[in-house]
Amino acid sequence: MIEKLDKVISKLSVRLKDVNNGACIGTGVIYYSDELKEKLYVLTASHCLFEDGDKFQNQRVEVEIDFLYKDLTSYKSLKVTINSNLLFKEENKDVAVLVLDKKDVEGILGEIPKVKVVKEKSTYNDFIIKGFSKATQGKELAVLYPKWIQLLDDRFQLELLENYTSYNTMGFSGSGVFIQTGADVFLYGIFTRFRAEEKGKVIYAQFIDIANEFLAKSYLPLIQFNYFASYDLTDDFFKKHIKQSITGLGPRFSEVLNFQLPIAKVFNDIAKDTVFKRQFTAIFDEWITGYGYRKIVNNTHLEQIEVEFEEVKSIVLEWIRALNFSVENKIDIQWLLDRIESINSKVNEKSTELYKLRSEKDSFKSNRSHNYEFPYEAELSRLREIRRYNEDFIFSITKKINIKLSNNPYLIVKGDAGNGKSHLLGDIAQKRVNSNLPTLLLLGQNFHSVNSSYKCNSCYFV
Numbered sequence: 001m002i003e004k005l006d007k008v009i010s011k012l013s014v015r016l017k018d019v020n021n022g023a024c025i026g027t028g029v030i031y032y033s034d035e036l037k038e039k040l041y042v043l044t045a046s047h048c049l050f051e052d053g054d055k056f057q058n059q060r061v062e063v064e065i066d067f068l069y070k071d072l073t074s075y076k077s078l079k080v081t082i083n084s085n086l087l088f089k090e091e092n093k094d095v096a097v098l099v100l101d102k103k104d105v106e107g108i109l110g111e112i113p114k115v116k117v118v119k120e121k122s123t124y125n126d127f128i129i130k131g132f133s134k135a136t137q138g139k140e141l142a143v144l145y146p147k148w149i150q151l152l153d154d155r156f157q158l159e160l161l162e163n164y165t166s167y168n169t170m171g172f173s174g175s176g177v178f179i180q181t182g183a184d185v186f187l188y189g190i191f192t193r194f195r196a197e198e199k200g201k202v203i204y205a206q207f208i209d210i211a212n213e214f215l216a217k218s219y220l221p222l223i224q225f226n227y228f229a230s231y232d233l234t235d236d237f238f239k240k241h242i243k244q245s246i247t248g249l250g251p252r253f254s255e256v257l258n259f260q261l262p263i264a265k266v267f268n269d270i271a272k273d274t275v276f277k278r279q280f281t282a283i284f285d286e287w288i289t290g291y292g293y294r295k296i297v298n299n300t301h302l303e304q305i306e307v308e309f310e311e312v313k314s315i316v317l318e319w320i321r322a323l324n325f326s327v328e329n330k331i332d333i334q335w336l337l338d339r340i341e342s343i344n345s346k347v348n349e350k351s352t353e354l355y356k357l358r359s360e361k362d363s364f365k366s367n368r369s370h371n372y373e374f375p376y377e378a379e380l381s382r383l384r385e386i387r388r389y390n391e392d393f394i395f396s397i398t399k400k401i402n403i404k405l406s407n408n409p410y411l412i413v414k415g416d417a418g419n420g421k422s423h424l425l426g427d428i429a430q431k432r433v434n435s436n437l438p439t440l441l442l443l444g445q446n447f448h449s450v451n452s453s454y455k456c457n458s459c460y461f462v
Contacts, residue, residue, distance in 0.1 A: 005185050007072070009178055010141060011113050012187075013130045015066035016048055016174065019079060024138025027131040028065065028098065029176030029187065030105070032112045034435060035221040035274040038102050040112065042080075043208065044174030045192045046087040046096040054193075056089035063098070067108045076108040085218050088210070092154060094192040095211045099220070115176075116226040116235075116436060118186045119209055121148070124179045127158055129191055129203075131172030135164065138171050146203055154210050156189060160201040169194040169203075177205045186226065217321060219281055221274060226436050235436050242433045245441040246426045263413065267428050269402040270409040271437075272325045279401050284320060287393040288313050301354060301379050305346055305386065312339050330407040333397060340390050347383050347390075354380055 016026045026048030031041040042065060051058040060082055066075040080098050087096035106112060125148035133142040146158035158177070160169070177189040189205040212222045226235075268275040299306075316336065323331065354376040361375045397403070405411065413421050425441060432439040 002180075002183065005180060005183075008113050008115070009128060009130050009176070009185060010072070011068050011109060012115055012176060013132075013141060014042055014068075015075065015132045015138065016044060017064040017066060017077070018060075019062045019064050022064070024132050024171055025063070026174040027172060027191070028174050029190070030067075030112065030115075031117070031187070031223060032102065032114055033221070033224050035224065036102070037221075039221075040100045040102045040105050041223070042098040042100065043176070043190055043211065044096050044098065045190055045206070046089065046094045047091075047192070048174045049082050049087060049096050054091060059084060065098070065100070067105055069108055070110045078104055078108070083218075086214050086220075088214070091193075093206070093210055095190055095206050095208065097211055097215065115178075115185065115187045117208055117223055118179070118188055118227065119207065119225050120227075121179055121188060124148075124181060126180065127188070128178040128180055128185070129172060129175050131175035131191065133164070133168055133171045135168035136171075142172075144169075144172070144203075149202065152204075154207050155192070156205055156207070158203040158205060160194070160203055164194075164201075166194055213321075216281075219285060222277070224274065224435075227438070235433075238438050238440070239433050242426075242429045242439060242441055245443055246430060248443050248445070249422050249426050261424070263424065264428065266402060266405065266411065269406045270411060271432075272327055272406050273437075276401060276406065277325055281320065283393065283396045283400065284316065286396075287389055288316065290389055299379065301350065301376070302382060305343065305350065305383075308343055308346070309386070312336075312343070327409060331403050333403060337394065337397075340394060344387055344390050347387050351380060351383050354383075 012030045014028045014030060015024055016028055017023060018025050026044060028042040028044035028048075031043055047053045047056065049060050049063060050056050051060060062079055062081050064077050064079050066077050068074075069076050078100060080100055082096075083099065086099065088094065102112065127144075127146050127148070129144040129146065130141045131144075132138040132140070136142055144160060144162055144164070146160050149157040149159050172191045173193065175191040176187050177191055179186045179188050187208065189207055191203060192206050193204045195202040195204070208223060209225065215222050265275075268279075319336075325331075358375045413424070415421050422443065429439045429441040
């Protein structure tokens with residue numbers, strides 16, 4: 001293995017320890033991307049976070065994590081509380097995520113290395129795994145070089161070639177399973193268990209993407225996946241292409257200013273990227289959690305409306321959890337807008353009914369005290385609240401993000417020469433390739449056809 005890549009995997013690999021006796025209980029792997037901002041994930045096997053391992057009954061409260069110090073010769077520890085919402089409790093979904101503050105880890109490790117994560121292995125069958133093996137009493141990293149065997153739904157199998165016993169592989173649980181592709185490494189899975197040598201020395205590993213299930217439910221940034229390119233369309237190809245295109249734009253405007261323009265946010269909607277997902281889920285979160293703030297129970301006037309909302313809320317929560325944010329998938333919210341309009345109609349009808357009842361009762365009494373409360377005021381206030389939250393939600397989901405554009409990701413940016421259209425596209429393209437997302441920027445001056453009646457200054461493809 002290339003020495004530089006070997007050091008990267010070593011820095012990414014962390015030791016998990018029991019907070020009471022300091023014993024090594026497994027390994028983890030660091031994951032960081034710009035979307036996490038000031039947080040950092042450590043991925044590991046879920047059973048490492050349980051006192052009883054694969055039984056998943058007695059969860060640890062805390063775990064100590066050892067990070068490789070800047071000198072690359074010693075380790076420093078951080079203690080983290082285990083979030084039971086960020087792990088699975090079953091053998092076939094044996095993945096967990098520990099969340100830490102980025103600055104705390106940077107204080108130990110220095111600059112946080114970023115690793116590309118992939119779902120497909122392409123034609124590669126050779127893997128690298130580093131873990132704190134029992135063979136070293138958990139004191140130092142050991143390395144394995146297993147080979148591909150087969151796919152098993154959310155898991156896969158590798159063949160262990162080294163002379164390790166089942167006892168000595170125990171500390172590898174939670175280790176990252178990496179693919180090396182010449183000058184780069186990709187994180188492909190998590191080591192979860194080892195089948196005894198008399199049964200063939202087989203490693204079971206878990207795919208990482210299932211962790212996004214509980215991350216999404218907790219409204220946390222998802223793990224982002226890269227790609228294995230064909231026809232030499234690699235990360236380096238796109239980075240060199242964008243660099244050359246931006247050079248052709250001439251003197252630059254301010255990138256910071258460009259990203260403050262409203263038009264820049266449209267590109268998040270086109271790509272259905274993490275910014276879009278975060279805004280999308282935040283709008284739903286505000287609507288769902290705020291809606292029930294003043295809920296009145298056991299009220300004959302409001303019961304039907306409250307029950308209908310609870311039903312809609314339950315449907316929406318399941319719908320969001322199962323939502324596919326891929327560019328190819330269209331997000332249909334019309335059914336929800338129709339349901340909300342139906343609720344609003346019933347709110348209006350009920351409000352009219354209650355105002356009529358109020359006028360028939362005693363709303364015109366002349367001997368009211370200063371703290372007199374009009375009849376049905378609590379019900380009417382609740383109805384106003386429901387209507388306000390619904391109207392705010394409709395405004396946000398239709399105006400603050402552009403779902404129609406997300407479902408039809410084609411955009412023409414028009415403006416006079418010199419307005420900065422190409423510079424804006426250049427900055428958007430540069431930001432994407434910096435995040436390892438394939439992007440093309442084709443400049444109009446490089447097209448020489450005279451048959452077109454309309455000249456395009458620049459074209460941007462994602």
